Each structure stands twice: as C-alpha cells, then as structure tokens.
Amino acid sequence: MKKIAHNSFLFDATRCIDCRACMVACSVENQIPMNKTRIWVAGVGLKGEYPSLVRASMVYHCMHCNEPDCLSACPVGAYSKRLDGPVVYDPKKCIGCRYCMNACPFGVPHFDWDKGLIEGAFIDKCSLCTQRIDIGLEPACVATCPTEALMFGERADLLKYAHDRLAAQPARYINHVYGETENGGTSYLILSHVPFKELGLPELPSRPVKEVSEEVMGLTIPFALGWGAVLTGLAAGVHLYNQKKNANAQKLETSEAPTEETK
Amino acid sequence: MPSTISRRDFLKVGGAAIGAVALGKFIPPLVAEAARTNGMLDATNSGYIPSMCEMCVWRCGLLAKVEEGRVVKLEGNPDHPHSNGKLCPRGQSGLMNTYDPDRVLTPLIRVGKRGEGLFRKASWEEALDLVAQNMLDIKQKYGPEAMIFSSTHNLSQVQFENLLNAFGSPNYGTQRSLCFNAMIVANLTTYGMEEPERKYDDLNYIILTGRNLMEAISTSETSALSQAIDRGAKVVTLDPRFTKTAAKSSEWLAIRPGTDLAFHLALINVMITEGLYNRQYVNSHTSGFDRLAGAIAHYTPEWAASITEIPADTIQRIAREFSGAAPYALAHNGWRTSNFVNSFQTERAIAILNALAGNWGVALFPASGEESGVLGAPPQPPYPRVSAQRLDGVPWKYPLVPLKIGVFQELREAAISGTPYQAHGWFIARQNPAMSLPDRGRTLEAFGKMDFIATIDILMNDTSWFSDVVLPEASYLERYDPLNIVGDKAFLRQPVIEPQGEGKSALWIYKELGTRLGLSDFFQYADEEDYLKQQLAPLGVSLDQVRQKGYVELPGEGPDFSEPTWNTPSSKIELYSTMLEQGGFAAVPQWEEPPAPQPNQFYLLTGKVAQSTQFGTQNNQLLHKYSDEPRLWMNVKTAKSLGLVDNDMVEATSTAGKIHIKLEATQAIRPDCVYLTPGYGHLSKGLTTAYGIGASDSDLHVTYTDPISGGQALSQTFVTVKKI
Amino acid sequence: MKVQISVHPRFHLKPLVVILLALMGIAFITAMVRYANGIGTISDLSNSYPWGFWISFDLFTGVAISSGAFLMAAVVYIFELKEFRPLVRPSVLTGFLGYMLVVIALLVDLGHPERIWYMMIHWNHTSVLLEIGICVMSYLAVLVIEFAPVVFEGLKLQKFAHFIHRFIMPFVILGVVLSTLHQSSLGSLLLIQSAKLHPLWWTPILPILFFVSAITIGLSMIIFESTLSARYFHRGLEIHLLEKLAKAIPIVLVTYLVIKFSQLTIAGDLKYLFTSGLMSVLFWAEILIGAVTPIVLFSTKRVRQSANGLLFGAVILLLGMILNRFNVSWFAVQHPDPLSYMPAFMSNVHYFPSLPEALVSIGIFSAGILAFGLAVKYLPVFEHEKEGHGATS
C-alpha cells in the first residue's frame, strides 16, 4: 500500500457523464440517509441553444481545502485537517451553530434539519472516505466512476497530470486547474471545458477566505488588553481631573451644597 | 425547510428500509458458513464475496462487502471484463434492490379482483401446487400451447426454456422484440451471428446511431468509449435528443427520427462511388457487392439530406472521415433498435458499412458464445414434439425471426384476438410486460383473457399486481444462478447473504414446479449447488474453488479472432442477403419512408437514463434519490409556440391512450419530438417509492411490428400535447 | 433613606400581559416542536441558508440594540458625566434583558443547545464566533453584576448594593471592553464570508463599522426607550439629557459615513453603488434611513427638543441600522449560485422566514417586554434620583 502524502481528487468535467454512480456509492459506503447526501451534481446543466449545445455539470463535495475555512470558523474545533489532506468533522464536539456552513465558500457542510434533540442534529460532509483511504482503498466515489472522471492520488501527481492534459489537449479545456490555488489550494482539483462558474464553483482568490477573519481575530487579545488599559487610564484621569476641579470649586465657593460624589 | 411531501416520503421509506436491513441480521448462517470455510468471510462473517450484478443484463462482476452477514457495499470486480473494478449507479445501488422494503418475501395468492392488489401469503407448497394445478388444467383442456411462457433474459433462462419446452408450449415471449430484434436479425442475415463483440482500444472514429452509451450504460463499454474519446477518437452521435452521449461526442446530428437508414445508405453510397471502401476486404470476405453497389447508386448525400435533415456535405464528410479512419472505425449497431418499422434495414446498412470498412478483427470480433459446449449440464430426456403454431407468428408470419427471440407484442395481440387459437394461461418470470410492451391498455386486456397468471419476481411489479400467484425469487445477492461465460471465463453468481423471507432461486422454483407438472426427468439436479457441480464437472474444478475466485478459466485457447466463420448461406458477409431474398424482402437495404407525425403531432421518443433499468428499479430508494423527475421533454421553442412553459402539467395523447405529465421545456431535443423516460407511471401500489411518480409511455405506444425482424417500433408513436 | 414608590405603572393592564404571555406560550410550544423534530420542521432554514431571521433579528439586532448599557456605563463611570446617571439603570436593564434574549434565542437556534457550554472548554482560537460567545456570556455576567445593586435595593438589601458598588469600576471597564469586542466582532463574524457577502458590505473593517454604528444604535435605543417609558410609566422625561445624546449622534454618524465611503473608495467598490440592483437599493436604504436622515433630524434643534422629534429620529435611525444588520447577515449574503442542483432536496436556495420562526422571535421579544415591565414595577429602575447609589448609580 503506497502511502499518499497529500490525498487528492482530480475531477475532469469533460469525462463526467453525470451518471451519479459516485453518489450512490458514497451514500452506501457512508450510510447516508435517503434524504441527505454528501455529494451532488452542480452546474448549469445544459447551455446553449438548440442545436449548439454543451452540457456542464460537476460532481460536488468537500474540497478538502489546504486552508479550511470551516475549521477556522468552528468555535469548538469540531473540524481538523489531517496532515495527509482530509478535513474531518467530529460530531462529538459540534454545538450545531452552523457557522461552518456560512464560512465554507463552497457550501459544503450540511446540517440535519430534520433531527431533534434526541436524535441529535449534526453537520455532515464528505470525509474523503478516511475509513477507505486508511486501508489503501480509493474513496467510494472515485473507485466506481466508470469513466475515470474522478481520479485519486497524490496531489502533486494529479496536478502534474492535469497540467499535462491541459498542454496536450488545449482545445478541450479551460486553461486552468481549479483548486490548484483557489482559496489557498484544495485537495479537489477540477478540469473543465466550460468556465468554472458554470459548474457552480465560486471565483475565489488564492488567499483563503478565512485569512482576514483570522488576522482580525489575532488582534483581539492585544486590542482587549490595550483598550482595557486605555479605559482604566481614562477613568483614572477623568476622576483625578474632576477631583481637582471639585476641590478648586470648593475652595472658591464655600461649600454650597453637598456634591453627590462624597461617598 | 418546509417539509414537503417527497421529503416525508423519504423519511418514511428510509425508516422502513432500516427495518429491512435489520432483517438481514437474522439470517441463518448457511451462506456465511460456506463463505467462512472458503476464507471469504472472517469469524464475524465479514469480508468480500465475488458475484455478479443483475441490475441489468450486462452482468458486471462484483465484490460484495459483507459485515456480520449483511451486505453493506458492492464494488466492481477488477477480474470481470464487464466491470473492470467499476459499477454503474444501478450496480452500486444493488443492495437496495435486495433490502427494498417492498420486496415480496413469501409466495402470494390473489384474493381480490385482478389489479386490486389484494393477496394473501401462502406457503411454497400451496403456491406451487396451485400454479401446477392451473397449468395442468389448462394443458388438459386446451393443450400445452394455451400456456404462454415469457421471461426476459437472465441466467436461469435455460431452465425456464427447459420448463416450457418440457411442458410443450411453443409460446415463448421474451423482451427481445421490444429491444434488439432489428439488430440481431440484421447481424444474422449479414454475418450469420447475433451480435459481434466490439473493442474500442484502437478506434479513431465511431458512429453511434442512437446508442446512448453514456446513459444506457454497459459499464465496460461505456468506459471503453470514454477512454476512446479521451484518446481523441472522433464520435458522431445520431440522436434526435442531445443525450449525455451526444454531449461527449465530437459531433451531434439531431437526425429526424426514422431516417437513420437514409443516412447510412448515403454513407455507403459515398464510400462506394468514391471508392473509399476496403476493396481487398470486400473482395475476400463479402458477397453481393455489385448488387449492393447497383442498388445504392441513387442514395446520394443530397438525396439523404432532405430526408434526414442533415446537410449533404456533412454526410459526405462523415463518409470520408469514416472510411479514412477505417479499419479503426466503427459504425455501432446500437442495442435497443426497436424504433421504426425500417429499423431492420438501418441495422443491415450498419452491418454493411462495417464490412465495407473492413473493421473485423479491429473493431468487431465474434462474440464468445453464451452456450459454450465446455460446460456440463444435467441429463434430460428429449422434449415433446410441439405441433401447434406459435401465437407470435414465428416462423409462419416472421420467417426470419429466430424461435428463441420471438415477437412478443404479436404474442400479446394473439392473446387478445384468440387467433390462431386462444391462450388461457401466462407464466412470467423476471419480466414486466405490463410496462414493457407497447400499449399498456391492450396488455391489460390480454391479461383479462387469461384464466391464470403466475409471476416470478422479487417485487410486486406491475405484472405481479395483475397475477393470480406471485412467486418470490431470492434476489441476485441471495442466490445461485447457472454459470455465465464471458470471454474465456465462466463467472459465478453466488449468494453473498442468506435469502430474506422465503425467497428461492429460479433454479429451485423451476425444478419444484417441473416436478409438480410431472416433468421431474427434465430437472435432474438436487439443488443449485448440484446444478453448478454438474456444469463444472467437465472442467475438473470444484465449486468451492470457483466460489472463492468468482470465476473459472475455460480450457482452450479462447476464441480465435483471426478468421471468423460467417454462418450465412454463402459463408461470407452477405451484403446482398440470400436469406432476405428467400423471405421475399429487400435483399440489399432500400429506403422505406416510415410514417411521420402530422404537423400538430410529435414523435414520442423513449430512452434509458443512467439511474434506472427498464421498469424494475424505480422503487430502489438509492436510485430514486439520485434520479431526475421524469418529465415530458419538449423543445423550448416548440413549447413556447404552444404557450407551454417548464413544469406545466400537460396531456399527451396518442391513438393508444393519454397520459398526464409535467413538461420539461429543454433545448436538448428536436422541435418535432417529445421524450419521456420509460419506467414510471407504475400501476402497482406495491411499489411504495415509485408509485405515483411520472407517467408511462407504454400507455401511449402504438403497436407496430417490423415485418422482417419482428421488432416493435417504439419511436413510431405520434402524440399531441396540450396544457391541462 | 426611604424608598418611595413614585411609579404607578399602567403596566398591570391585563390584556397586554395576557397577550405577551400568550405569545411566549406559542413560542415555547414552537420551540418544543423544534426540539422534538428538528429546526427544519419549524423554519425555512436550509443548507443554503443555514442562518436566517433568528440570527439577523435575535442575535445581530438584539446585541446591537443592547449597546446602550455599555455606553451609559462608560459615560457615567468612566467619563464621570454624572448628569446622565438617570439613564444608566434602564439601559443596563435593557442590555441585560437584551442579552438574555439573545442567549435564549441561541438556545433555540443551536443544533445542540445542551452543549452551549462546550464553548468554554473547546476553544478554537481562530473562531470569531467563539470570541463572540465568550464575550456575550462574560458580558452577561458583568451586566448581572452591574444590575445587581438594583435588585438588592429592591429587596431592601442596601448593604449588598453598597458592597457591589464599591467594586463596580473594574466591571464597568471589563463590560466596555467586552462590549467593544463583541459589538465589533459581530461584524468580524462576516469577514469569513468574503466570497458570499456583497462587496458593498464586505470589508476588513466591518468590525469598526459595526462598533461605530453600534454606538449610534445604543444612543438611539436610550432615546427610544426613555421616551417610550416616559409615556407608559408616567415618568418625567429627562429631555435635556436626551437632547445631549441626540446631539452626539450626528457626529458619530458622520464619522460612520466617512469611514464607510472612504472604505468603498479605497476598495474600488464605488462601482457597485448604483449597479447592483436590489443590493444597491438595500445599501442606499440603510445609508439614507440609518445615517443621512438621522443626521439631518438630530442636527435640528426643534427635533432634539421635542419628545416626539427625538422618538421619531431614534426610530428612523434604528430602522436603518437594523436594516444594515439584516443586510449584512442575510439580505446581502449570496449563498452558492442557484444553478441546477441534484438531488432536488439540495436545491432549496430560497429563504423566507416561516411563521413559526417569526413566532419564536416574537415570543422571546414579548418575554423581554414583560420582564422589563415587571422589573420596572418591582425594582427601583427609575429610582436613581432619590437613591444615592446603586449599580448604576
């Protein structure tokens, strides 16, 4: 069993026939309830006008970001990023705030809207089939893909393969590997014949969306301490100033009325 | 999120499914025990067992992951050439076919009126006795020919045929005339074989005539095509719809339905007039070239252009590209070629095109015979002589149609009309004629003529719903079937879990029924394992060995691809078919104008989707989950001109019937066509997931039979559409 | 010192109490349904809209309108502007109730309310939500301390009141720090949605904008609740104090506008001002209603000096700024494109709060009003003048 340092997918939209075998496989492998899914079809579907038509859809699931925003956002640290790629979720910590869903620029985490307190409402998302990759199997979705639209392996290898394809068949593809840099790079790499937007993928800079938020968060403690000090100083200053002023006033006018601040 | 009806449904069925899954836990440990001894399962009854998919007839190899006696996942078997480690969506969903909460798990005997859906549970003893009694009664009163037997291709079909032959009925109905008669008979008349095998490894040019390989999936062939495209092979797809195959093709030609023959005739014309065909191959392997050349001289691209609505220069270019790429070029012969009464000649033209390209040994190969002589079989006495005519007109009306293929829709017609004689009983296995035959109203009418109907199925399908007795077969993950030869191996279907309820294998059912019919001599096997052992006997391998690997390699060098034998009267590829000549048909393909819709009518197209198989998987919750809602496709512009928009409820009417269905206004179809996914609009309320979804195109299909191949013409139904 | 109950609230008006109780009851039952069957069964929230009305209204609006408490505490204690003392207790009470309601709403909104305390033990230091959670919980404790003297006085436990009052300064400072943090962090909460929040709103300085606008909201809330309670509890109106507050508002608002438009200019996002359809309309609505109009109003002496004028100005500002909070947390958040999704249950990309969803918020709000009424009735909330001290005075 070859150890993969950075487990990744490569999805080639030009090869995907939208058969959804990957989805059924995921649902079975991970025992996903019938009204939930970790993996779905996105994209405009059909574009153009009869008879000049193009199909544009992709298989969507967690991107396993190199810099996961879900992880950054979760207050209780229910997410973790494994060194070999997978971003995994731990239901035991989750408080169900759904901030991760807001944070994820890909709309990946899903919530158990239909579960009450007793059953327990949790987040679900693609786990990169850690139970499989840990024993040397490909993720369920990849393993069954009849057209090899989904491939799996070492991120660097897949990137190279993707770029080789772009170079070999330039007319076939948009000249970009989505996920190479987007949001700081993802473990789900995508090749496409249509603009990535039409596959339902957001346009993202290479700077992960979480960065500004994390920088601001980094300022919190210093700011709190500084602001506390300023306020204390201010309060003390004002108080001293007022005392002096009052004393002066008292000197001037021989105590007319008791001030309030005598206690 | 508002809780919609469908959502609640999901939950409901979801809950029920868990119950069914739990059921699997109580299975007696027989299967597991055997698998443990073979080292496939560990002490906790967990592991992988090789077997075969039966979610469609492609029968990919699978590895069933079993945990504590429950199947929890199916993987494609890398050792099987049909799967190569992959399974399509239907194959992946297979365990839900077994764990479907709607499974019929005990024999059922009807108590209400037919179609009312009231049954009572019965023991196998009682149910089999009842079936046998009725069959014997009918035999006694009206002769064995008054019993219709029908079944769709499956691995135990040899024993089904054994049963009907031993019983003495000539009336055998298969799905084939609804499916591929045109292609099979065309190949038989041209090459003397049913269907050659295709290889894509070296192909550079592929013409797909309505073969929707990316949706009507055959895992290995779908992969192969995908790989070829990836390699840069050009693919030209002819389909009135922009299918997912069209989307992957280099070129999509939205040909006018029913005119593929004209297109291919023009290709032949260009190849011959421009001298682009493989002269050497034609000279040495074919017969009748001159007569062909003479007959197609006037089928010019210009002529075809006006018929097909494909520009002449496009046709000419494709002819040149195709012959330029030959022999690394393939004109695919399609599969479900039951489109028009001229589909047979289309198929002939395709067979001829391949011969002209000389692509045998590159693209086409003789198929490995399913009934190979290398396997053993239980001994049996000769069958009784059958004197009665077949109801379906084979061969007296359809001389060229092989007996085992038949003309199912004509069989049904005869059951209604009572000519040449009246049928009284219908024994059906693994088939759903209430949905698959055209003109559902007439199929139900035929049921009404029957004194007795018995069905073997795993579900309460629509045909079972109208049956008197329903016999539950164990699902494909729960049973043995006879060995299946693919290439140079014989593959095994074996149970990976114990049958739920009282499901039994077809091998067992046929034997038990045969015995009750007094035909035990024809079923000389003790049980399924004994049957397999007799099959394996000549190979000298034990069943245990085969169970472990899932297959056995067959002796011999494998099929010899170098020089196929042409099993035709001339022992050559017959460009001019003497068989057709003898039958009084056009011996070289000639243009026949098929009927076309009136200006206010549309061609009604049918066609598979990747997430269901025919009429039997719509109840599979996993497939249902990932299926699109079946709606009636109509071109956006046409819809607009009719004042229709997406999701309007419309009524579609043909001379056979009418349906109500939601409209899907789409760019992906010719303006003169509408399309509906088959397999919905179920009648059986015993299919709780599928019931109530969509409508059935079988309600609309008009019965037309191609006089040569006996194929039904499913695209030859014309409908009007209006808003309701 | 003798306590003189000078307040004769008309609050015992039975029908109002009954209605409030009924609304609370409905909210309670709705919440029980949610606890039994899941959030999806009573709300229109979906995977595309994980946050909705509850967050925009109960959290974002709730926290913002509670900002009067820290402002008044700061004004009176830190800046020792003693004249504002009468406004402190009601503000702290409003703040306390406001935050209580936020927490109650969160207990409905959280998937695992029983785990809310996990925020105290599992710390993910990059999470803005964690900061807000901790600040809100801590600040609630501070507010309890700040409000405790009032309660002790009500219970005639002057000694305790004195005791607390002696140590009040550190808590006031802590309260201001915590408030500054989480008022601004509510803005930071949206920083991670840079790809989803419309550029007219998303900016790294969201926290600053949130803080500045929270000041205007707090001031307006004080004006709002003072004028209203004067009306309903027959108290005298400290109009001269309110006028001073009102005078400060335009200054803060102008600062706000300067920051906002400089930011848009620097970010190069001015192009969206008129070209983003509904988004442009929403933006201008919040700017015009929440900032420009109040600037004009509160700069007018006649408005500042009339109770009705003050109330009107405050209401306008609040509406505009609440719209801002709704915009930022909901209306301007663009969730993944509604392209074709499969399976169909994935594609609920439209959100409109369901009736039960609104009922929960209404019920919680009713509880706030009722609690305010009861507090005013039984506790010396407006007693400062007579009382020499107290939490808040």
Ligand SMILES: Nc1nc2c(c(=O)[nH]1)N[C@H]1C(S)=C(S)[C@@H](COP(=O)(O)OP(=O)(O)OC[C@H]3O[C@@H](n4cnc5c(=O)[nH]c(N)nc54)[C@H](O)[C@@H]3O)O[C@H]1N2
């Ligand atoms: N997923 C899935 N796969 C399957 C099956 C299934 O049910 N589901 N069934 C299996 C079986 S039994 C079969 S027979 C095969 C069938 O495999 P195919 O024959 O490839 O599939 P169909 O979808 O029946 O028909 C193909 C296309 O014919 C087009 N068509 C209709 N009329 C005409 C015409 O006049 N000219 C042309 N050029 N095209 C026309 C339709 O639009 C449709 O797209 O699939 C097999 N594989």
Ligand SMILES: Nc1nc2c(c(=O)[nH]1)N[C@H]1C(S)=C(S)[C@@H](COP(=O)(O)OP(=O)(O)OC[C@H]3O[C@@H](n4cnc5c(=O)[nH]c(N)nc54)[C@H](O)[C@@H]3O)O[C@H]1N2
């Ligand atoms: N409108 C329309 N009609 C068509 C077609 C079309 O595309 N459109 N296609 C045509 C074609 S290509 C074909 S091949 C035919 C197919 O026509 P049929 O063979 O009549 O239809 P199927 O749905 O394949 O029937 C299979 C039945 O087997 C049952 N079954 C599944 N597994 C098992 C098992 O293990 N044991 C037993 N005993 N039963 C099992 C299923 O529940 C189902 O009822 O239909 C033809 N008719």
Ligand code: SF4
């Ligand atoms: S795609 Fe979303 S859920 Fe997945 S790792 Fe990235 S941020 Fe997290």
Ligand code: SF4
């Ligand atoms: S919903 Fe759970 S996983 Fe997501 S951010 Fe909240 S606590 Fe973390």
Ligand code: SF4
């Ligand atoms: S990697 Fe596993 S969990 Fe993720 S989508 Fe694929 S099958 Fe599902």
Ligand code: SF4
């Ligand atoms: S299995 Fe492969 S081809 Fe099929 S939908 Fe998934 S990625 Fe696409």
Ligand code: SF4
């Ligand atoms: S093609 Fe799909 S359904 Fe058919 S046998 Fe293979 S895996 Fe099963």
Ligand SMILES: [Mo]
């Ligand atoms: Mo078929």
